[in-house]
Amino acid sequence: MIHFAFFCFCLTAVVTALSALRIVDKRLDCKQLGLDDCKISNCSEQRMVALREHAPTGPDWDPEHEQVGMDRHGLLPVINVTWRIKADASIRTLNGSEINIVEESTNQSVCVQFSYRIGQLLNPNDRRWTFSLEDVVVEPGYTYMVSIFNLPKPEIGDYTIRKQITIPGCGDKRIQKVQMCLENGSLWDPNMSVVIDKKPEMLSINVGFEATTYSERYQVSIQNSDFFYSKNVSKENRTSLNVTFEFDEWELSQCKMFIRIQPFFIRCKNHCWSPEKTIHYCPHHSQWRLILKTTLGLLVIGGCFVFLLWTTFHKDPLNTSSSAAKEPPEVFQLQERKRILIIYSLDHPLYKNIVLKLCAFLATKCGTEVVLDLLDSTRLGVLGSIQWLEWHKEKIESSSDKILILCSRGVQAKWRAMCGDKQVFLREDARSPVGDMLTPSLSLMVPHFIRSTSFKKYIVAYFEDVCSEEDIPSPFHVTVRYKLMKQFEEVYFRILDTEKHEPGKVKKIEGLSEDKYHQCPSSRALHDAIQAFRTYQQEHPHWFEDELLESSELEVEEDLDEICESLKTSTDLQTYCIHEPSCQSLEETRNWFYST
Numbered sequence: 001m002i003h004f005a006f007f008c009f010c011l012t013a014v015v016t017a018l019s020a021l022r023i024v025d026k027r028l029d030c031k032q033l034g035l036d037d038c039k040i041s042n043c044s045e046q047r048m049v050a051l052r053e054h055a056p057t058g059p060d061w062d063p064e065h066e067q068v069g070m071d072r073h074g075l076l077p078v079i080n081v082t083w084r085i086k087a088d089a090s091i092r093t094l095n096g097s098e099i100n101i102v103e104e105s106t107n108q109s110v111c112v113q114f115s116y117r118i119g120q121l122l123n124p125n126d127r128r129w130t131f132s133l134e135d136v137v138v139e140p141g142y143t144y145m146v147s148i149f150n151l152p153k154p155e156i157g158d159y160t161i162r163k164q165i166t167i168p169g170c171g172d173k174r175i176q177k178v179q180m181c182l183e184n185g186s187l188w189d190p191n192m193s194v195v196i197d198k199k200p201e202m203l204s205i206n207v208g209f210e211a212t213t214y215s216e217r218y219q220v221s222i223q224n225s226d227f228f229y230s231k232n233v234s235k236e237n238r239t240s241l242n243v244t245f246e247f248d249e250w251e252l253s254q255c256k257m258f259i260r261i262q263p264f265f266i267r268c269k270n271h272c273w274s275p276e277k278t279i280h281y282c283p284h285h286s287q288w289r290l291i292l293k294t295t296l297g298l299l300v301i302g303g304c305f306v307f308l309l310w311t312t313f314h315k316d317p318l319n320t321s322s323s324a325a326k327e328p329p330e331v332f333q334l335q336e337r338k339r340i341l342i343i344y345s346l347d348h349p350l351y352k353n354i355v356l357k358l359c360a361f362l363a364t365k366c367g368t369e370v371v372l373d374l375l376d377s378t379r380l381g382v383l384g385s386i387q388w389l390e391w392h393k394e395k396i397e398s399s400s401d402k403i404l405i406l407c408s409r410g411v412q413a414k415w416r417a418m419c420g421d422k423q424v425f426l427r428e429d430a431r432s433p434v435g436d437m438l439t440p441s442l443s444l445m446v447p448h449f450i451r452s453t454s455f456k457k458y459i460v461a462y463f464e465d466v467c468s469e470e471d472i473p474s475p476f477h478v479t480v481r482y483k484l485m486k487q488f489e490e491v492y493f494r495i496l497d498t499e500k501h502e503p504g505k506v507k508k509i510e511g512l513s514e515d516k517y518h519q520c521p522s523s524r525a526l527h528d529a530i531q532a533f534r535t536y537q538q539e540h541p542h543w544f545e546d547e548l549l550e551s552s553e554l555e556v557e558e559d560l561d562e563i564c565e566s567l568k569t570s571t572d573l574q575t576y577c578i579h580e581p582s583c584q585s586l587e588e589t590r591n592w593f594y595s596t
């Protein structure tokens, strides 16, 4: 390596010395036809100076001669300086010419004298005498000042002619082939070829190119904004070279790549012109990307699907706790708990017990978060019934939570009352700290229920054993009415937002069927509560009438004003009453409320 560098240095030094301004093959004579005595010499300090009248006039340029070219060996860039002698009487005093060439940036110069004497005005060819200084070695890209005057020089005045010659660069055809330009890579045509080969997992890019005499080493590189690979290759005896890059296709994030071949010519060294080629490797690449993306996508979707299945499986606490009344497993708490708001009427203490046991069952066995006015009386007291209901309704509407409407005698009676029928006041409502919540609930929910095209939010149900189909207010006749506990499984699927019937299969949840649900403690309590009320009803056929209070017995409730307000604003309500046999105008209902 040291030897190589030293060799380069020497070669460069030699080349630089050779290219210095000078005259190659300097002939000592400039004889021409009709001119026997002509000599070329270095300029001397003592110039021949003559009086003005004894000095010849100045020369002029010969426009016909090409100035810039190669020397006769085709190795060096040279200029010829050619001038003519004016055919006038002063020719007799002419003793010669002096030519001075100065490179402008360095002040490097050559100076020669032509010494001759001319007897005739014109040469034997009857043309003006013409002299030429040939093969002055110059440097491409440099500028020279050429000045010529005839001898002897006049004492006063100046007949010097001057001309600036700028030598073109190696790109110029006239000097392109000179050695120093070849050594600068002027004639190198790499004829680069790129072959992309797709091997399994690997991408192979072969770069082939023509080498040239004057550059032994080449650096071939491939790059884009993500990577840079390079390989050095030496020419040795070959005329064409090739370099192969192999890399993983995944490294390519972009289609566009640049391939560059940097030669190291003697003259330009590390700054030589380096051909580049842009290649686009997209078709295969993007296909692979597509495949990758698709695969990843499928993996993600598959993962989600598996996760969903897992979630669904684990969300079903009944599967894991079917043997006994275990608390819902820990994993359940991490899932999004479904919330359900229960709307019901406090028909009877025994019915209230059923509702409470249902809540316990939903909460413990089904892992549902139950919202019940009775269980939230503190907040209800602070907010008031309408605000409390509205707050929950909004929460439920903005989520996948549900509203369970438990129909009973009281619900139907209160609905009819809203539509103008006889008002109902239940003992249990009077006893309850929250009072009648059903009427404000219905006034809020029914318009919304009717308006919403899907009744997804609302689950209408009734306890088959203690209530009947007739207890369901007419607005709810448009949707499915579930019988409890027979259809509790369906209700539970509704709460979970899952379809019981899916193509090809019917889902079942262990322990929720009517005959099984009471086998664990929380559901047994529910079962017992239903049976207790059922027995009571059988023993007291007029149980509902017994529960009714006369309006005189009724203490005016705080919330009543609110209920009236809600009815006032809910003008739509009237339209929902038309199905009621005893439907009166809403005005009457309102008036009744106001008069109370």
Ligand SMILES: *[C@@H]1O[C@H](CO)[C@@H](O)[C@H](O)[C@H]1NC(C)=O
Pocket: 041, 042
């Ligand atoms: C002219 O000068 C050059 C260097 O300036 C020298 O090498 C050469 O010998 C000289 N020629 C004559 C004839 O004196």
Ligand SMILES: *[C@@H]1O[C@H](CO)[C@@H](O)[C@H](O)[C@H]1NC(C)=O
Pocket: 065, 066, 067, 068, 069, 070, 078, 079, 080, 132, 134, 135
């Ligand atoms: C310089 O003059 C010589 C002799 O006349 C000639 O052979 C050569 O081609 C000329 N070079 C240029 C660049 O004109």
Ligand SMILES: *[C@@H]1O[C@H](CO)[C@@H](O)[C@H](O)[C@H]1NC(C)=O
Pocket: 048, 049, 050, 095, 115, 152
């Ligand atoms: C012309 O040159 C010759 C020889 O170089 C010299 O002897 C002679 O004196 C010169 N004539 C003049 C007028 O300078």
Ligand SMILES: *[C@@H]1O[C@H](CO)[C@@H](O)[C@H](O)[C@H]1NC(C)=O
Pocket: 104, 105, 106, 107
């Ligand atoms: C070249 O010579 C001229 C005149 O003698 C001078 O003004 C100039 O500074 C010189 N340039 C260099 C680069 O030496």
Ligand SMILES: *[C@@H]1O[C@H](CO)[C@@H](O)[C@H](O)[C@H]1NC(C)=O
Pocket: 140, 141, 169, 170, 171, 184, 267, 268, 271, 272, 273
């Ligand atoms: C040599 O090549 C370099 C790089 O292309 C270029 O910049 C320089 O001008 C060339 N030299 C000549 C004398 O043309």
Ligand SMILES: *[C@@H]1O[C@H](CO)[C@@H](O)[C@H](O)[C@H]1NC(C)=O
Pocket: 189, 191, 193, 210
């Ligand atoms: C350039 O390469 C092509 C094929 O790679 C070849 O056919 C052609 O002759 C080459 N041209 C030169 C000037 O080397």
Ligand SMILES: *[C@@H]1O[C@H](CO)[C@@H](O)[C@H](O)[C@H]1NC(C)=O
Pocket: 219, 230, 231, 232
């Ligand atoms: C190739 O040569 C260049 C210039 O000499 C050098 O900087 C680089 O490190 C070399 N690269 C390799 C891969 O040898």
Ligand SMILES: *[C@@H]1O[C@H](CO)[C@@H](O)[C@H](O)[C@H]1NC(C)=O
Pocket: 236, 237
């Ligand atoms: C190059 O060629 C020379 C003679 O042509 C031969 O002696 C030498 O072994 C060759 N070198 C290589 C690397 O092929």
Ligand SMILES: *[C@@H]1O[C@H](CO)[C@@H](O)[C@H](O)[C@H]1NC(C)=O
Pocket: 206, 208, 241, 242, 243
């Ligand atoms: C690449 O060069 C090697 C020799 O270095 C040669 O055997 C091979 O055929 C070349 N490949 C191409 C594609 O030109």
